[in-house]
Amino acid sequence: MYFVIPYPILNGICLSGPLFVLVMDYYLNGVTINQSQIKGVIAGFIGVLVMINSDLIMSWIDPTYTSHTTF
Numbered sequence: 001m002y003f004v005i006p007y008p009i010l011n012g013i014c015l016s017g018p019l020f021v022l023v024m025d026y027y028l029n030g031v032t033i034n035q036s037q038i039k040g041v042i043a044g045f046i047g048v049l050v051m052i053n054s055d056l057i058m059s060w061i062d063p064t065y066t067s068h069t070t071f
């Protein structure tokens with residue numbers, strides 16, 4: 001039996017992977033990030049928040065928007 005993950009969900013999992021590794025590396029090894037990496041981490045967290053709330057954001061832009069999925 002095969003299960004196909006929709007592309008937007010797969011994309012979200014792949015893009016949030018480095019943030020997960022960063023958090024786990026901090027807790028397991030105590031590795032901290034430097035000043036130049038903090039910009040990327042902030043951009044990554046904002047991207048994950050936008051991805052999670054995409055239906056809400058689309059409904060703000062277009063009140064007639066409805067999400068159609070069979071997932």
